[in-house]
Amino acid sequence: MKKIIVEGLKYKYPLADSLALNDVTFDIKQGEFIGIIGKNLAGKSTLCQALVGLVPHFYKGAYGGKVIVDGLEVKNHSIADLSLKVGMVFQNPFTQVTGSKTTVYEEIAFGLENIGIPRTEIIERIDSVLDLLNIEQVKDHNPFDLSGGQMQRMAIASIIAMKPDILVLDEPTSQLDPAGSEEVFQAIQSLSKQGITVILAEHKMEKIAQYCDRVLLLNNGKVVDFDTPGKIFSREDLEGYGLTAPVYTRVCKALGVKKAGTDEYPVTLEEAERVLRGDGA
Amino acid sequence: MKKQSMWSLRLSTAALVLIPVAVGVNYIGKLLAALLKLPLWLDSIGTVLAAMLGGPIVGALAGAINNIIYGFTDPISFVYAITSVAIGLVVGILFYKGFISSWGKVLVAGLIIGLVATVVSTPINIGFWGGTTGNVWGDALYTFVLAKTDSTWLASLLDEIVVDIPDKIVVVLVSYGIFKGLPQNVVQLYTNNQKIETLD
Amino acid sequence: MKSISLYEEKASFVHDVDPITKLWYIPFAILIPIILPSFTISFLFIGLSLVLLLGAKVIRKTIPVFGFVFLILITVVLIQGMFKPENETVLFQIGPLTMYKEGLLFALTITLRVINIICAFMILVLTTKPSDLVEALVRKGMSPRIGYVIVSVFQIIPEMMATMSTITDAQRARGMETEGKLLVRIKAFIPLLGPVVLGSLINTKERAMALEVRGFNSQAPKTYLYEEKTYQFSKVLQIGMLLLTMAAVSWRIFL
Ligand SMILES: Nc1ncnc2c1ncn2[C@@H]1O[C@H](COP(=O)(O)OP(=O)(O)OP(=O)(O)O)[C@@H](O)[C@H]1O
Ligand SMILES: [Mg+2]
Numbered sequence: 001m002k003k004i005i006v007e008g009l010k011y012k013y014p015l016a017d018s019l020a021l022n023d024v025t026f027d028i029k030q031g032e033f034i035g036i037i038g039k040n041l042a043g044k045s046t047l048c049q050a051l052v053g054l055v056p057h058f059y060k061g062a063y064g065g066k067v068i069v070d071g072l073e074v075k076n077h078s079i080a081d082l083s084l085k086v087g088m089v090f091q092n093p094f095t096q097v098t099g100s101k102t103t104v105y106e107e108i109a110f111g112l113e114n115i116g117i118p119r120t121e122i123i124e125r126i127d128s129v130l131d132l133l134n135i136e137q138v139k140d141h142n143p144f145d146l147s148g149g150q151m152q153r154m155a156i157a158s159i160i161a162m163k164p165d166i167l168v169l170d171e172p173t174s175q176l177d178p179a180g181s182e183e184v185f186q187a188i189q190s191l192s193k194q195g196i197t198v199i200l201a202e203h204k205m206e207k208i209a210q211y212c213d214r215v216l217l218l219n220n221g222k223v224v225d226f227d228t229p230g231k232i233f234s235r236e237d238l239e240g241y242g243l244t245a246p247v248y249t250r251v252c253k254a255l256g257v258k259k260a261g262t263d264e265y266p267v268t269l270e271e272a273e274r275v276l277r278g279d280g281a
Numbered sequence: 282m283k284k285q286s287m288w289s290l291r292l293s294t295a296a297l298v299l300i301p302v303a304v305g306v307n308y309i310g311k312l313l314a315a316l317l318k319l320p321l322w323l324d325s326i327g328t329v330l331a332a333m334l335g336g337p338i339v340g341a342l343a344g345a346i347n348n349i350i351y352g353f354t355d356p357i358s359f360v361y362a363i364t365s366v367a368i369g370l371v372v373g374i375l376f377y378k379g380f381i382s383s384w385g386k387v388l389v390a391g392l393i394i395g396l397v398a399t400v401v402s403t404p405i406n407i408g409f410w411g412g413t414t415g416n417v418w419g420d421a422l423y424t425f426v427l428a429k430t431d432s433t434w435l436a437s438l439l440d441e442i443v444v445d446i447p448d449k450i451v452v453v454l455v456s457y458g459i460f461k462g463l464p465q466n467v468v469q470l471y472t473n474n475q476k477i478e479t480l481d
Numbered sequence: 482m483k484s485i486s487l488y489e490e491k492a493s494f495v496h497d498v499d500p501i502t503k504l505w506y507i508p509f510a511i512l513i514p515i516i517l518p519s520f521t522i523s524f525l526f527i528g529l530s531l532v533l534l535l536g537a538k539v540i541r542k543t544i545p546v547f548g549f550v551f552l553i554l555i556t557v558v559l560i561q562g563m564f565k566p567e568n569e570t571v572l573f574q575i576g577p578l579t580m581y582k583e584g585l586l587f588a589l590t591i592t593l594r595v596i597n598i599i600c601a602f603m604i605l606v607l608t609t610k611p612s613d614l615v616e617a618l619v620r621k622g623m624s625p626r627i628g629y630v631i632v633s634v635f636q637i638i639p640e641m642m643a644t645m646s647t648i649t650d651a652q653r654a655r656g657m658e659t660e661g662k663l664l665v666r667i668k669a670f671i672p673l674l675g676p677v678v679l680g681s682l683i684n685t686k687e688r689a690m691a692l693e694v695r696g697f698n699s700q701a702p703k704t705y706l707y708e709e710k711t712y713q714f715s716k717v718l719q720i721g722m723l724l725l726t727m728a729a730v731s732w733r734i735f736l
Contacts, residue, residue: 010480011480012480013466014466014469014475015465015466015469049690052694054690054693054694056477057477058294058295058689058690058693059470060475060476060477061477061478062477062478062479062480063477063478063479063480064479064480064481065480065481075477078698079693079694079698080693080696080697080698080699080700083693083694083695083696083699084696087694088694090687090690090691092687094684095684095687095688095691096687096688096691097688097691098629098633098688098691098692098695099301099633099636099637099640099688100612100629100632100633100636101636102612102636105706106706109706110695111695111696112704112706113703113704113705113706114625114695114696114697114699114701114703115696115699115701116699116701116702116703116704117704118704119704119705119706119708122704122706123706144636144639144640155691158695159694159695162695162696292626293689294689294692294693294697294698295685295686295689297626297629297630297689298630298633298685298688298689298692299682299685300630300634301630301633301634301637302637302641302681302682302684302685304634304637304638305634305637305638305640305641305681306641306674306677306678306681308485308638308641308642309638309641309642309645309674309677310674312642312645313645313670313673313674314670316649316659317659317666317667317669317670318666319663319666319667319670320663323670326674326678327678330678330682334682342627342630346630346631346634349631350631350634350635352602352606353485353486353487353488353606353611354485354486354487355546355549356546356598356599356602356603356606357550357595357599359602360598409591409594409595410553410557410591410595411557411560411561411587411588411591413553413556413557413560415552415553415556420556420560423560424560424564427560427564427565427566428564431566432566433566455670455671455674458671458675459674459675459678459679462675462679463679463682463683464683466686467682467683467685467686470685470686470689
């Protein structure tokens with residue numbers, strides 16, 4: 001089932017001279033884990049925001065084409081309506097703190113109170129996301145007193161608690177150390193396994209390769225390619241788009257070893273190991 | 282693009298979020314003025330900026346909420362909420378009419394805003410304090426004028442004017458300077474009046 | 482994080498009174514002495530408020546506020562006592578300064594009025610958590626959006642102050658002068674204030690977007706994480722104040 005359909009999407013920010021998104025077309029099935037990659041200013045954040053309706057409703061500007069999310073056409077629905085279906089976590093965790101709550105617990109409750117979830121369910125949901133993102137120990141802290149990494153976990157928890165069918169994450173682990181990032185990716189993957197559709201913009205190529213089913217490669221607001229991590233990271237022109245393939249891919253490429261029976265290089269540690277050991281052959 | 286009325290009551294989320302920041306700016310402006318021992322209050326820069334960016338309604342709301350919240354640290358300021366509302370309204374209107382668009386005009390606008398603040402505050406001063414303001418220079422003038430003319434109103438008006446006019450001129454100058462330093466895509470955010478253009 | 486409100490969490494019967502009732506107490510305590518202007522009534526109300534503040538164990542927190550107000554009140558007493566146009570009856574003389582009865586009585590009226598108003602506000606401010614008051618008002622029908630704005634100020638100001646103190650320290654370390662001649666101090670104002678203000682304004686964009694995706698503009702009826710606090714005697718107290726106000730008005734009209 002197609003969960004997201006994007007057709008000929010064009011977008012220009014107010015006062016901008018050029019299109020931030022230019023004729024973007026793709027679709028995503030329910031439960032897929034999708035990565036969005038591209039160099040700085042390629043349009044990743046803009047595309048993420050187009051899925052939740054911030055583009056165009058929040059910014060205004062000039063808009064063309066169509067985005068349909070879970071049956072709702074974004075252009076004709078308010079951000080409030082869309083937010084019941086699609087949740088979005090932003091790049092900067094600091095500016096995502098609402099500033100109206102004095103504990104992490106209350107902060108997570110903010111969205112749930114707004115959309116009218118009954119009290120007992122609010123509490124159940126908060127307890128479960130605190131556990132999922134491993135921030136139980138700071139639940140009574142002031143949100144502004146958290147470290148960047150903890151804030152980022154809280155931001156993700158706040159959105160997940162709203163139980164959206166579709167989760168859009170814009171560089172959600174920029175403030176986390178490698179161990180913390182891995183933990184957060186595991187948590188997101190567990191949601192994906194429960195059938196939630198995940199769209200994630202990210203600069204960490206190893207993570208994209210490890211977790212994503214398919215990867216959307218953006219450049220200057222245009223879709224260059226939309227395929228499996230193996231196909232995308234095996235592209236010869238990747239560096240031309242300002243990207244470096246995962247380290248495992250680069251090593252195997254240098255050694256000239258491909259996955260057996262394909263034209264693709266390995267993209268994760270496991271794949272590389274298998275190929276180099278020769279058991280994949 | 283057609284300019285929409287400045288009196289739209291349906292505030293965008295961005296405009297609402299501007300209000301707490303405006304109150305914060307007022308607060309740190311006042312704090313900094315005290316820290317640097319400046320002879321002015323400088324406690325309405327945020328209200329002025331909010332009115333310039335979001336219009337008279339946002340300015341007035343910022344002013345009202347500002348004084349309500351100051352009231353939680355200093356109850357007297359509740360009483361002066363009306364002055365803050367007036368400042369927000371007048372700045373919003375002046376800005377919309379193009380009177381805050383160059384350094385020269387800003388000077389005049391500061392004068393007007395100072396006068397408005399004085400006219401609104403004076404009755405409050407008289408009703409509340411018998412006409413004085415607690416400012417040394419102003420109260421000295423009050424005493425002098427009262428002794429000479431026997432008019433509480435005149436004395437009180439002048440007491441307020443000597444403090445308010447210079448203060449508001451500096452406040453509007455500073456606010457205009459900050460406004461000019463803001464990126465265009467931020468300025469454009471709070472005006473809730475554009476339509477989505479179509480590229481189809 | 483340092484709080485800007487004067488509220489102090491304590492256990493007392495005043496803390497246990499409904500915030501809305503305490504809010505009503507303010508116009509009540511201000512209006513009655515206006516309806517029935519007499520020193521006795523004013524003293525009565527100040528006395529009542531002081532007893533409540535004592536009962537709430539917050540009287541010490543009122544000292545800085547009164548300290549500041551007394552400074553202004555002293556100038557009021559001096560200026561009115563000496564220069565009020567209606568001054569006639571000499572009360573006493575200190576050196577070249579003459580104090581008059583009319584002016585001093587007027588200053589006493591002002592002093593009582595100011596103290597009364599401040600006491601009434603203090604009861605609310607010192608014994609009510611701002612977010613509890615806002616939540617009570619939102620439950621009564623105030624717009625949750627306005628509620629958000631008010632509550633968030635209490636969080637945003639300390640944040641901005643922290644940023645400003647970082648900037649102040651950095652600028653001082655780089656040799657900026659913040660003391661000395663007036664011109665030097667004026668010059669320091671903009672570089673200290675500017676960056677905080679610009680940064681905070683730029684942040685509003687992302688904060689607004691974050692609120693939007695968390696249902697800030699949702700049409701659904703809002704729910705609350707905490708159960709509505711139940712307060713005893715709210716109705717009794719509110720009706721009592723209303724009846725007393727009506728009694729005062731009829732006293733004024735008919736007697
Ligand atoms: N508010 C805005 N107003 C005008 N132009 C904008 C705005 N936000 C982004 N842009 C422009 O849109 C284009 C796409 O930016 P976007 O932020 O989507 O890129 P990105 O891929 O997310 O970059 P990064 O990796 O740095 O996060 C850029 O040219 C950028 O300058
Ligand atoms: Mg981005």
